[in-house]
Amino acid sequence: MEYSHIIIRYGELTLKSGNRNEFLKKLTKNIRYNLKGLEGFHIQTKRDRMYIHLDSNKNVEQIISKLKKVPGIHNFSPVLRAKLDVEDAKKVIDNLLQTKLDKEYTFKIQTKRPNKNFEFHTNELNNIFGSHVLINYKNLKVNVKQPDFIINVEVRSEGIFIFTDFIKGVGGFPVNTSSKALLLLSGGIDSPVAAWMMAKRGMMIEAIHFHSYPYTSPRAQQKVEDLCATLAGYMGTIRMHVVNLLPIQEEIVKNCPEEETTLLVRRFMMRIAESIAIRKKDMMLITGEDLGQVASQTAEALVVTDSVVKMPVMRPLIAMDKVDIMDKAKEIGTYDISIQPYEDCCTVFLPKHPVTKPKLSKIEKSEEALDVEALVSAAVDSAEVIDITPR
Ligand code: ATP
Ligand code: MG
Numbered sequence: 001m002e003y004s005h006i007i008i009r010y011g012e013l014t015l016k017s018g019n020r021n022e023f024l025k026k027l028t029k030n031i032r033y034n035l036k037g038l039e040g041f042h043i044q045t046k047r048d049r050m051y052i053h054l055d056s057n058k059n060v061e062q063i064i065s066k067l068k069k070v071p072g073i074h075n076f077s078p079v080l081r082a083k084l085d086v087e088d089a090k091k092v093i094d095n096l097l098q099t100k101l102d103k104e105y106t107f108k109i110q111t112k113r114p115n116k117n118f119e120f121h122t123n124e125l126n127n128i129f130g131s132h133v134l135i136n137y138k139n140l141k142v143n144v145k146q147p148d149f150i151i152n153v154e155v156r157s158e159g160i161f162i163f164t165d166f167i168k169g170v171g172g173f174p175v176n177t178s179s180k181a182l183l184l185l186s187g188g189i190d191s192p193v194a195a196w197m198m199a200k201r202g203m204m205i206e207a208i209h210f211h212s213y214p215y216t217s218p219r220a221q222q223k224v225e226d227l228c229a230t231l232a233g234y235m236g237t238i239r240m241h242v243v244n245l246l247p248i249q250e251e252i253v254k255n256c257p258e259e260e261t262t263l264l265v266r267r268f269m270m271r272i273a274e275s276i277a278i279r280k281k282d283m284m285l286i287t288g289e290d291l292g293q294v295a296s297q298t299a300e301a302l303v304v305t306d307s308v309v310k311m312p313v314m315r316p317l318i319a320m321d322k323v324d325i326m327d328k329a330k331e332i333g334t335y336d337i338s339i340q341p342y343e344d345c346c347t348v349f350l351p352k353h354p355v356t357k358p359k360l361s362k363i364e365k366s367e368e369a370l371d372v373e374a375l376v377s378a379a380v381d382s383a384e385v386i387d388i389t390p391r
Helices: 011-015 017-034 060-067 086-100 122-136 190-199 218-235 246-255 258-279 299-306 322-332 360-367 372-381
Strands: 005-009 041-045 049-054 075-082 105-112 140-142 149-156 159-163 180-184 204-211 238-244 284-286 384-388
Touching: 005 060, 005 159, 017 041, 017 049, 017 060, 049 060, 060 075, 075 086, 086 122, 086 149, 086 159, 105 122, 122 140, 122 149, 180 190, 180 258, 190 204, 190 218, 190 284, 190 322, 204 218, 204 258, 218 238, 218 322, 218 384, 238 372, 246 258, 246 372, 258 284, 258 299, 258 360, 258 372, 299 360
Parallel strands: 105 140, 105 149, 180 204, 180 284, 204 238
Antiparallel strands: 005 049, 005 075, 041 049, 075 159, 149 159, 238 384
């Protein structure tokens, strides 16, 4: 059996009638980028669906696994195409059923007929193909409620498409159809999931990572680069800004109350991130924070960290349970990288009893001991930039 095409369905895109052309252009471009290096196909983009014409099935498994990662695809189906002719369609169904000869199965035929000029109606076609299968395949029985598989038949102007599978895509919108945002990316489980969620709403993502070298190791940074490379599989090359936070942490430890260390460090992270985001014309910041998960993520603490920036801070995980975040991380392929045991800059100088209900006025008072502006601008100037491509 050789698939002739892969049909791609857009789902939510159809709501965006005004911007549809722009969206489809981006989606086609993103798919081409994702399939770079593979040969033997060409893409045809139509208003309601996209066709990948396959010259051969040599790379079909790789194409399928890459399509599963492109935001903006709702679902897709590898299909066999018959001519606009019932007899030819029967032959193609025979072809398809070669993988269903090994045991007893139940099936049903589900016909759609967008091509209203075709000589037979939907119910007639269901009957014609259903009888064909029942007569020729003694191991197959009809079950309309809960069949083991469905033979989908779509009669279109281009031919009759026949397939059994709807493969789930990422959903959402194509990357880069919304604006750009800067993600605060740690090596943890949460922030990569946050990036994925915003990218699937069409955002283009840059990342900023803070380390405390030599307290944190180069291997810890490598882990974050590995996370970016995995995320890039969904959203294209990611530009990562890397900043050493150690000079600021040392100033805080020297001059401020110990229990406020984490919060004060986080306020600096936000300031530095915003400053870089403004330079890069990013409109928002994204973090992987989740309400109540740790001391720095109480509502009070979030208010204290947000008060140093004007830019909106997106926290797509804020109301999720940790187990659900972990499941999502496993699904997108970042979990195994995230759990590698390398230290994060936040765990360096961790206070024994961090404040959980900080008062903004008290935190601001503590910061008076620091030259905030000079520390931020030195950190911003020292940022390194790395472009990380998909792996
Ligand atoms: P994660 O699993 O994403 O590390 P976490 O539960 O460990 O989250 P924190 O360490 O408190 O939580 O960090 C909260 C958020 O702050 C992270 O999701 C990330 O957006 C940002 N952040 C933390 N550490 C760093 C870092 N070293 N560099 C950049 N951003 C960071
Ligand atoms: Mg963390």
